Amino acid sequence: MSYEVIHAFGGTAYFLFAVLFLWISRVPRTNAGPGWWAASIATALVARIILFFFLPSEQPALVIAVYVAFNVLEKPLLLTGLVRFLELDTRVVYFWLAAVMAEAWIAIGLLAGWHDLIRASVYSMVNSGLLACAAWFAIYRIRDYPRVPMRILAVSSVLLSLHWLTGPTLSHFSVAYFKNVFLIGTVLVTTQYFALVAAVLLLFQRRLMASEATALDLAFHDPLTGLNNKRYMSTLFEQALLLATRPHHVVALLYIDLDNFKPINDTAGHAIGDEVLKTVAARLRENTRSTDICVRIGGDEFVVICTQLDNEEQALEIGNKILKKIMAEIEIDGQRYALGASIGIGLYPRHGDNLNELMKCADSAMYIVKRNGKNRCGIYQA
Incomplete structure (x- = not known):
């Protein structure tokens, strides 16, 4: 699969997810999770567009640094939405502090002209750690939310965590692997956000069925005594x-x-x-x-x-x-x-x-x- 096809597929998928999450966030009585996910996948989309259009320029190191910076920003947005969606008692400020540290490392490394692997060391670990947190949250709340989407979310997040931990190093030593990095990442991110969409829609279905059951109960039962009417x-x-x-x-x-x-x-x-x-x-x-x-x-x-x-x-x-x-x-x-x-x-x-x-x-x-x-x-x- 060509480099252009990979980015076209990834960009289209990310755009559709962003629109879908934005629409879901407007549904009454929906928690703030989908709104944060619309922002996170939009950030990943911007990163993909920047890389596709500007990587052939005369400053590839700068383009890759901006690309990575947007990818780092996606992770605390994703986790903040997950914390809101799963109603976890977790302080998201730590995710943002880790992201700020990674962003600072990227900027300093670019200005100082550090080696690619040195620049990649911190932001790779930060992205990997934040994605591992996403996997843990999905497993932790699997009993209270749709299980299949939560399992898919956990597995895809673990694989993405490993992908960020090893991808930059493998890409550096193998030019042929560079294209595979984007293909694997695109597939895993698409799977991850698909699981989130499925979880939201299944919760909508639960809410609809519960509302229908309540409506039938009100229609056919006496509200005071609980007897049939x-x-x-x-x-x-x-x-x-x-x-x-x-x-x-x-x-x-x-x-x-x-x-x-x-x-x-x-x-x-x-x-x-x-x-x-x-x-x-x-x-x-x-x-x-x-x-x-x-x-x-x-x-x-x-x-x-x-x-x-x-x-x-x-x-x-x-x-x-x-x-x-x-x-x-x-x-x-x-x-x-x-x-x-x-x-x-x-x-x-x-x-x-x-x-x-x-x-x-x-x-x-x-x-x-x-x-x-x-x-x-x-x-x-x-």
Whole structure:
């Protein structure tokens, strides 16, 4: 591969990475890491452009010194971005001090006319050490971030560290190796920044999936009690019917309206009222099976859908059990509150074969219970 092709490929790749990281840094709630990486890869791009266009000039030593100076500057920019991205408790000032020392060594060596290997000794070690730090950071945080990109980042950083440690010496003693130095460096740097892009995009994917899960949870769950809400009940009810496909199985819908909740809410306050509702929701969960469905449909009204019942009497037994638990006193901040409940029961398939019909029947049965003294369970009678 020719010298020109290597630089054209490297320059194009570096430019695309710089644009991509700059775009990523503008995404809301993205940490500062990609912004620093846009600056670091842009610095490497400038170094590559300077070398390509000015190396054939009459002052190759000056051109190479400027090229190396920009490459040294890339490393603390890269590490600062990595520290920000990985949220490490690390003082980046040490990276910058090492870079400043290397830059000073390059300038002094150029002005003093030192031998190439003497000038290369310090900046090679500094670049190698900073890249080794990048590899260590990737390994250190591999459990908390996308593992494959972190592994690729660690391996490419280690290889780049070795490359900077040996490249200047090999290039000095072998003119043929000079081109290979740039080819190897271009491939490793491209791999390194590709790993960083992959890590950022995979974190975006995690964030998107977490946001979607949160949105679904908010859409289908009651935010106060954590029970399913009315919207989700329609979906779950179809599953409940599937559990009742065996012969003689019954599904019961219990419509629960709390008695004496409004006086508690009015006199003790809404905060206490919310705690009461949370306690009732917890008691419903504790006294129903994993195959049953507990729903808060609004205010002080709840629905429990009991599946896989052997007979209709079992529905009444469950209703009385829930009623007993609801009527037990609730203690909040040293005060005791007594509730009651009126529970109406609609049965599948006796009273209907869809959710709306069963809700109407259970609601009707609940109002009959209220008219007849409350604190009871009643199965709908046509």
